[in-house]
Amino acid sequence: MHDMTVREDLNVALVQAPVTRFDTQANLHNFDRLLQQVEGADLVLLPEMFNTGFSMDSAEQAEAADGPSTRWLQQQAARLGAVICGTLTIKAGEGDYRNRLVWARPDGSLEYYDKRHLFRMGGEHERFRPGNRRLLLELKGWRIRPLVCYDLRFPVWSRDAQTTDLLFYLASWPQVRRDAWNRLLPARAIENLCYVAGVNRIGEDHNGHAHSGDSQVLDFIGDSLLHVRDQEGVYQVRLSAARLDRFKQRFPAWMDADDYSLPDVVEG
Template sequence: MQDLALSLIQTAIEPDNPEFNLKAYERWLVNAGDSDLVILPEVFTTGFSATARAHAEVEGGRAYQWLAHWAKKLDAVMTGSLVVREGSEYSNRLVWMRPDGSFTHYDKRHLFRMAGEHQRYRMGDQRLVVELNGWRVLPLVCYDLRFPVWCRNQNDYDLALFVANWPAARALHWQRLSQARAIENLSYVAAVNRIGRDEKEQDYRGDSAVYGPAGEVLLDAASEEGRFSCVLSAERLTSYRQSFPAWMDADDFELVRR
């Protein structure tokens, strides 16, 4: 297990305009060749709009090809979530694209009912843990952050990442919950959010951040636009878990899915 270099892309998203958005991200990717993992926001091609399904991707389509191109070019994993259509069903799907063009995915489990997301998308029912350079990574999406049981480290991950379109009105929740997930799970957390304003005049302030396993702030992007880099220390993670082994006293449980 070696140190892991992250790049967090925090930028505005043009509603329902995949072509524009994909081109805009490239501004921040051209110098990201020092990364092992590049993290984009939730629904990074469309934003969290009620009409995003009209611009849904299909597996292997334009956004998948774009991710594969940049993963190969940067020799890094590219990840973020997309609106994806399969037959007549739609998912808010995080895609984990590797440099060799292979990929896997995680479908958002907790759909934001206050915006009707549960009526537009199929709910995921499987957690995903992926391996990268010896690190075990748990990728999750936005509203999942509020559900600590789903996020619970069962000694199966080292880094949890959250991609989001999290409004400024609840920025305090985003900050506190992201930090809490790191503390309670003795793991790194990378939380990537957007900035700007959406089609409903709702503001997003970013606050993308990286937290260490004791909750220490390693990166805080505030409301700036750009690519933000952070290197995660494998030695720090190992030593902290050894010196403060709270994981040994964690409760066993069985997750019952509705």
């Protein structure tokens, strides 16, 4: 049963920006500049492949698990006193590349989630290896599930209406499919009875694909708490634990959900 312990609110910062292909130094410099605007956040979210831009050139852009971009995340987490998350290409072994979401805590400790659903239409499944582990992490008593971009299209992978308080998706979602992004995010919130955040990049990528941003936060009934179009910046929202807990107590639809299991998946 959902734990109704009184919890503090959660302050979430979404960082929306363009990303320059393969120019890690320039990208980290720009995000460093933007992060100066963060005030009192508990959780800071960056777009998918924030350091290199979304690309299938896995070998060229990959870093070691303890590489410079991961160390940069650790430094930012320590400076901000907040958890910060972004995805980057990690070389996990010989010929083994992952689109890896890194969860960096202020004390320097890390968690990671490897993107499960690889974007077939772009050939991501040919260059990267999918993850088989779903994470449910705790921050200030909140249960948070981190996911990446294309994962949004697969509701079973996101599903956990009983225990999840916040789902978030770090994305490089093109403008041509922005309607799907804007419809699926509230759907995930409604069906999982939880807050949902989606962070996307802006600007054109190296293939000329435009990205509209549309970074946003929705509450547990799918209502918008924040929606940014294509402006660069840091956008913060405070999520109410009390409102969420009251809603889950008064509308416990999760109790009538069908039982299911995901084969060959590690829950962690």
